[in-house]
Every structure is written in C-alpha cells, then in structure tokens.
Amino acid sequence: MNKIRVWIRYIYLQSSRQASHWLEHLQTTEHIFMIAMAVIIGVVSGFGAVGIKYLVDLISGIAFGHGGNLIERISNTPWYMLLLIPTIGGLIVGPITHFVAPEARGHGVPEVMQAILTKGGVIRPVVAIVKSFTAAVTIGTGGSVGKEGPIVQIGASIGSTIGQFFRVPSRRMKTLVGCGSAAGIAAVFNVPVAGALFAIEVILLDFSVKQFAPIVISSVIATTIAHAFVGNFAEFYIPPIIMHSNIEILYYFVLGALCGLVSYLMIKVLYFSDDFFDEKVKIPPYLKPAIGGFIVGIIGIYFPQVMGVGNDMINISINNQAIWYIAFALVFLKIIATSITLGSGGSGGTLSPALFVGAVLGAFFGSVMNYIAPETTAQSGSYALVAMGGLIAGTVRAPLTAIILVFELTKESSSILPLMIVCTISLILSSKLSRESIYTLRLVMNKIQIKNYAETNVMKTILAKDVYSTTFISIPENYTFEQIVKIMMQDEVQSISVHDLSGNFMGMISINNIKDALFDHESLNFVIIAGDIADKNVQRVDLDESCMSIIDKMGKCNHDILPVMDNKNLDKQIGIIYRREINELYSREIEKIEMTSDLAQKITKMNVENDVQFIEGHVIAEIKVPRKFIGRTIGGLKIRNVYDVDIISIKTDTGTEQKIKAVPKAEYVLTSNDYLIIAGEIEKVNKLKNLI
Numbered sequence: 080m081n082k083i084r085v086w087i088r089y090i091y092l093q094s095s096r097q098a099s100h101w102l103e104h105l106q107t108t109e110h111i112f113m114i115a116m117a118v119i120i121g122v123v124s125g126f127g128a129v130g131i132k133y134l135v136d137l138i139s140g141i142a143f144g145h146g147g148n149l150i151e152r153i154s155n156t157p158w159y160m161l162l163l164i165p166t167i168g169g170l171i172v173g174p175i176t177h178f179v180a181p182e183a184r185g186h187g188v189p190e191v192m193q194a195i196l197t198k199g200g201v202i203r204p205v206v207a208i209v210k211s212f213t214a215a216v217t218i219g220t221g222g223s224v225g226k227e228g229p230i231v232q233i234g235a236s237i238g239s240t241i242g243q244f245f246r247v248p249s250r251r252m253k254t255l256v257g258c259g260s261a262a263g264i265a266a267v268f269n270v271p272v273a274g275a276l277f278a279i280e281v282i283l284l285d286f287s288v289k290q291f292a293p294i295v296i297s298s299v300i301a302t303t304i305a306h307a308f309v310g311n312f313a314e315f316y317i318p319p320i321i322m323h324s325n326i327e328i329l330y331y332f333v334l335g336a337l338c339g340l341v342s343y344l345m346i347k348v349l350y351f352s353d354d355f356f357d358e359k360v361k362i363p364p365y366l367k368p369a370i371g372g373f374i375v376g377i378i379g380i381y382f383p384q385v386m387g388v389g390n391d392m393i394n395i396s397i398n399n400q401a402i403w404y405i406a407f408a409l410v411f412l413k414i415i416a417t418s419i420t421l422g423s424g425g426s427g428g429t430l431s432p433a434l435f436v437g438a439v440l441g442a443f444f445g446s447v448m449n450y451i452a453p454e455t456t457a458q459s460g461s462y463a464l465v466a467m468g469g470l471i472a473g474t475v476r477a478p479l480t481a482i483i484l485v486f487e488l489t490k491e492s493s494s495i496l497p498l499m500i501v502c503t504i505s506l507i508l509s510s511k512l513s514r515e516s517i518y519t520l521r522l523v524m525n526k527i528q529i530k531n532y533a534e535t536n537v538m539k540t541i542l543a544k545d546v547y548s549t550t551f552i553s554i555p556e557n558y559t560f561e562q563i564v565k566i567m568m569q570d571e572v573q574s575i576s577v578h579d580l581s582g583n584f585m586g587m588i589s590i591n592n593i594k595d596a597l598f599d600h601e602s603l604n605f606v607i608i609a610g611d612i613a614d615k616n617v618q619r620v621d622l623d624e625s626c627m628s629i630i631d632k633m634g635k636c637n638h639d640i641l642p643v644m645d646n647k648n649l650d651k652q653i654g655i656i657y658r659r660e661i662n663e664l665y666s667r668e669i670e671k672i673e674m675t676s677d678l679a680q681k682i683t684k685m686n687v688e689n690d691v692q693f694i695e696g697h698v699i700a701e702i703k704v705p706r707k708f709i710g711r712t713i714g715g716l717k718i719r720n721v722y723d724v725d726i727i728s729i730k731t732d733t734g735t736e737q738k739i740k741a742v743p744k745a746e747y748v749l750t751s752n753d754y755l756i757i758a759g760e761i762e763k764v765n766k767l768k769n770l771i
Contacts, residue, residue, distance in 0.1 A: 224427020342473025
C-alpha cells in the first residue's frame with residue numbers, strides 16, 4: 080500500500096513539474112494563463128455542483144421517499160423515522176469529517192477564507208471529495224443547512240488543486256480559489272453575476288480587474304454546465320412585485336430594521352450553538368452530529384419545514400401562501416435548527432437558511448402590514464422576497480451580492496428598489512450590533528487577522544527609525560498662550576512638543592487643543608501656559624517600534640503626530656512621526672511588492688542564477704540562505720534595516736518538490752533548505768551575497 084502511495088505521489092510530482100515547465104515554455108501572458116485556468120475550474124466546478132445536486136436528491140429520496148415536495152414527504156414520514164434518519168446521517172458524517180478531513184466540518188465558507196488568509200489558498204484535494212459526500216448526507220437526511228457552503232468549499236478546493244498542480248504562486252492561487260467559489264455558487268443557484276460578486280465581496284475581500292475577469296469566466300462556464308443538466312430557470316416562482324403607494328417605501332425601512340435585528344440574532348445563536356457543543360457536550364466529537372440530527376428530528380416532527388434546504392417553504396412564502404403565525408414561528412425555529420446542525424458538526428451552508436429566514440420573516444411582516452394598512456401595501460409575498468436579500472446583507476455583509484442574488488433567483492426586476500432599501504438598512508443595523516459577519520466571526524474566534532497578510536507584514540517590518548523626522552518644534556512648559564499661538568501661525572505647524580524646564584518631554588499641543596480659545600487669546604495670555612494645555616496622555620514611540628503598533632497608538636489617542644523618544648531615555652524626545660509619512664512609505668512598499676512579485680516567481684520557477692534588473696540600479700536575485708541566518712526569524716534578522724534589501728519570497732527545496740512562500744511572514748524561521756528571492760539596489764544585494 081505504501082509503495083502504491085509513493086508511486087502515485089511520484090507520478091503526480093512529475094506530472095505537475097512537466098505541466099509547470101510546459102506552461103513556462105508557452106510563454107503565455109498572465110492574462111491568457113488565468114483565463115485558461117478559469118475555464119478549466121469553471122467546467123470542473125460546474126460538474127461538481129450538478130453532482131452535488133443529484134447526490135442530495137438521491138439521498139433525500141432514499142431517506143424520505145420520492146414524489147411531491149420535501150415538506151409533504153417529511154410530513155408523511157412516521158415520527159420515529161424523523162428521529163432516526165437525521166441521527167443516522169449524523170453518525171455517518173461525524174466520523175468521516177473527524178478522521179478524514181476536519182476542514183469539511185461546518186459552513187465551508189469560513190474554511191475557504193481561512194485557507195486564503197493563512198495558507199495562500201492551498202486546500203487539500205481530499206476536502207472536495209469529503210465535503211461532497213458529507214454535505215449531501217447532512218442535507219439529504221434532513222439537516223437544516225444549504226448546498227451553497229459545501230459547493231463553495233468544493234469549488235475552492237478544485238481551484239486550489241488545479242493551482243497546486245500547475246504550481247502557481249500564492250497571488251494567483253487566491254484568484255483560482257475565488258474562481259472555484261464563484262463557479263460553485265453560480266452553478267448551484269443559477270446566478271452567474273451573484274456568484275462572481277460573492278467571490279469578490281465575501282471570499283477574497285478584495286477587488287481588482289485582474290481577479291474579476293477569470294472569476295466571471297469561471298462563473299459563466301459553471302452556470303452553462305448547470306443549464307445543460309439541470310435547466311435554465313428561476314429558482315423561485317413569484318408574481319410581480321407591485322408597490323401600491325409611495326408610502327410603502329417607509330414600510331420597507333421598517334422591514335430592513337427587522338432584517339438587521341434577526342441577522343444579528345442568527346449570528347449570535349449560531350456561534351452560541353458552536354460553543355455549546357464544543358464545551359458543554361462531553362462526548363467524542365464524531366458522535367456530536369448524531370445528537371444534532373436527533374434534535375433537528377424532534378423539531379421536524381412538528382415543523383417539517385425546517386428540515387433540508389427549505390426551498391419549498393420559500394416558494395410558499397413568496398407566493399402569498401404562508402400563514403402568518405407559522406411564518407413567525409419558523410423565523411426562530413429555522414435559526415435554531417440550522418445552529419444545531421452546524422454547531423454539532425454537520426456539513427452545510429448558511430446562505431440558504433438565511434434566505435429561508437428572510438422569506439418567512441417577510442411573509443409575517445407583510446401579513447401584519449396587510450392587516451394594518453391593506454390599501455397601501457402589496458401582498459405578503461413581495462415582502463418575503465425582499466427580506467431574503469435583507470437577511471443575506473445582514474448576515475454575510477455583502478449588500479451587492481444580496482441584491483443581485485435575489486434578483487437572479489427570481490428574475491423579477493421590480494424588486495430592485497425595495498431590495499436596495501432593505502439590504503442597506505439591514506446591513507447598517509446588523510453591523511452596529513455585531514462587528515463581524517456570520518463568516519468572519521469564525522476567523523476572529525480563531526485569532527486570524529482578516530486584513531491582507533501582505534499588508535500586515537509590511538506594516539510589521541517598517542519601523543519608526545525608517546520613517547521618523549528629527550526636525551520638530553519644542554517649547555518649555557512656561558510659554559504663554561500668546562507665544563504658543565504666534566509659533567503655530569508663523570511656522571504653520573499642527574502640533575508642538577512641550578518640555579519641562581529640565582528638558583524632559585511633557586506632552587503635545589495640537590491646533591485642536593487651542594482652536595476654541597483663539598478668539599479670546601488676549602485675555603488668556605497670562606492665564607494659561609503651555610504646561611496647562613499640553614496633552615500629557617499622548618502615546619510615545621520608540622525607534623524600534625513597528626508602524627502597525629504606531630498606527631494603533633495614533634488611533635487610541637486621536638493624534639496623527641506622535642513624539643519619538645530615545646531608547647535609552649524615554650523622557651527625551653529625539654524626533655516626531657507623522658501618519659501621512661507612514662502611509663506614503665507603506666504605499667511605496669506595497670507597490671514595490673506588486674511590481675517585483677511576478678519577476679521573483681519567474682526566477683524561482685526557472686532557477687535562473689543571473690540577477691534580473693527591474694528598474695534602474697535595482698535587481699532581483701536568488702541566493703542560498705547564509706549560514707548565519709539559519710534558525711533565525713526574518714523579523715529578528717531585520718534584513719530590511721541592516722542590509723536595505725527586501726525578501727520578496729522564499730523557495731524551500733525539500734528534495735522531492737519546491738515550495739514557494741510568497742511574501743513570507745516576519746516570524747518565519749529560515750532553514751538550510753531555503754533560498755531567498757531578494758530585491759534591492761545592486762550593491763546592497765551583492766553585500767548580502769558575500770555572506771554566503
């Protein structure tokens with residue numbers, strides 16, 4: 080068995096290496112390469128989405144029978160089977176996710192975002208296989224989750240696997256993961272535009288034209304594949320939305336607020352359930368999904384609508400057929416059932432449950448408004464449809480995706496205006512109540528920074544000594560108010576440092592401190608002195624402090640200028656540092672990284688020993704890690720400060736393959752197998768080469 084694995088691994092590595100060299104010899108532009116990859120990912124993800132749909136239908140048919148809609152089939156199932164079927168589903172899913180692929184547990188989307196932020200978009204190929212099966216079993220046996228979360232993770236895994244096979248760099252890998260995510264959403268919901276927006280707004284948290292083109296292509300290709308096998312039709316069938324009067328706009332503002340509150344509730348309950356099953360349920364993790372399935376089965380005995388994806392109940396709601404008190408109850412029961420399914424370890428998405436909750440919330444609200452003001456309101460189905468977008472905007476924090484998703488799901492253009500209102504209000508209120516979305520809260524709980532890692536590393540490596548100015552204006556504490564005003568006007572400065580009579584730093588005076596008193600400065604001249612109005616709580620900076628820390632300090636004390644102190648005497652000011660200087664240097668560093676990363680990747684792939692000049696007097700070179708650097712961190716070596724060069728990426732030669740770390744972290748520990756891709760002035764690069 081081990082020999083078979085070794086041979087499979089060997090064949091894969093050889094094929095991957097040949098494919099990478101083949102692409103390199105083609106000398107295609109990055110644009111053409113990414114489009115080719117997008118087409119491949121779109122095709123594979125499209126078939127993956129179709130396969131998931133058929134697999135869910137197959138398992139659901141085995142569990143609850145065939146014929147009629149799912150609610151009817153579940154209602155006709157004996158009560159004891161409603162307890163048994165979801166429990167068996169949990170018993171199947173739990174061991175597989177626990178022992179084979181823990182990444183396949185839960186929503187799917189946060190796991191993809193985590194892979195992008197922490198692993199450069201690398202996702203194990205086995206995740207696609209495991210997620211397909213576990214999600215189909217969870218949904219098919221009545222789990223209260225959606226297909227979109229799994230298909231996003233499956234599509235992302237497909238994109239990552241293809242990227243790994245062709246050995247693309249981290250920057251491209253993230254785009255390919257986005258392509259797979261977009262293709263999955265587009266194919267499973269028949270929403271090509273919303274799929275592309277979802278990948279950009281939610282998965283990548285970034286937008287650029289280079290990313291947008293391949294993501295759109297993958298989305299369109301996957302949708303075309305789905306059309307060929309499933310058909311091209313709206314997911315939900317609704318009557319036209321008619322606004323009876325202009326005053327109805329006010330009702331949609333109220334509905335938006337309700338969507339924001341319920342979105343917040345859904346986020347809190349979901350993560351409460353996660354914590355409850357993790358901390359309070361003291362049984363092996365692989366048995367917990369069975370407990371969750373059993374509880375969902377109990378709810379399903381009385382409210383079968385909560386089981387499965389819930390599209391049938393959504394159709395009932397938007398076609399004005401929902402009973403108001405049942406719709407009201409389902410708002411909370413669906414949130415509870417979804418939270419239990421996912422919290423216990425089931426596999427599925429939260430997007431479809433959010434659509435369900437929005438539909439029944441809107442149906443309830445529309446019914447109430449029809450009773451209160453029947454002459455000025457549309458039918459309840461109109462509110463159900465619009466509230467679907469409100470819940471997506473409030474939980475996912477992606478308003479554009481929410482608006483376009485609902486529009487593409489229904490093909491109803493008259494929904495756009497109320498959708499814009501409800502989605503905006505829901506987003507604002509939900510954001511005020513909870514800073515994080517239903518996806519990003521998981522990352523924050525795992526202590527993962529959502530900021531771009533390249534940006535974060537740049538801010539960590541720029542120190543105060545790189546940015547600060549030794550030129551600053553200082554006055555003694557006994558200067559009068561008139562003297563302070565005169566200096567600020569003559570020198571046109573925003574801030575002045577104040578020192579005591581011994582020369583020690585006391586604080587700073589900014590124009591904001593004195594602007595209210597400027598009109599009465601003559602009477603205040605002999606009443607107020609510099610020591611009285613200096614801000615003594617201003618944060619101080621030392622020379623070796625990172626700009627990330629400095630920016631945090633500026634935010635805490637509400638100053639854009641901070642004093643820089645002598646490391647040996649923290650009461651002695653030696654300079655000043657400006658927020659604008661940090662921002663300018665940061666922008667230059669990011670621009671340098673973007674400009675040189677492609678060249679660095681080419682050097683790494685081609686094993687070129689010659690230096691590559693990218694601008695006048697500056698080169699990119701590959702060097703073996705100097706012996707004195709081995710075992711030390713990049714941040715600890717302070718290569719930028721000591722040698723005045725930048726590490727663009729690191730290539731590690733493991734003997735069987737070469738791994739590339741694009742824009743490595745400051746805490747990365749260098750090994751003897753590492754090669755540094757460095758950029759800088761020619762003489763500085765040569766100085767570092769001499770250490771080898």
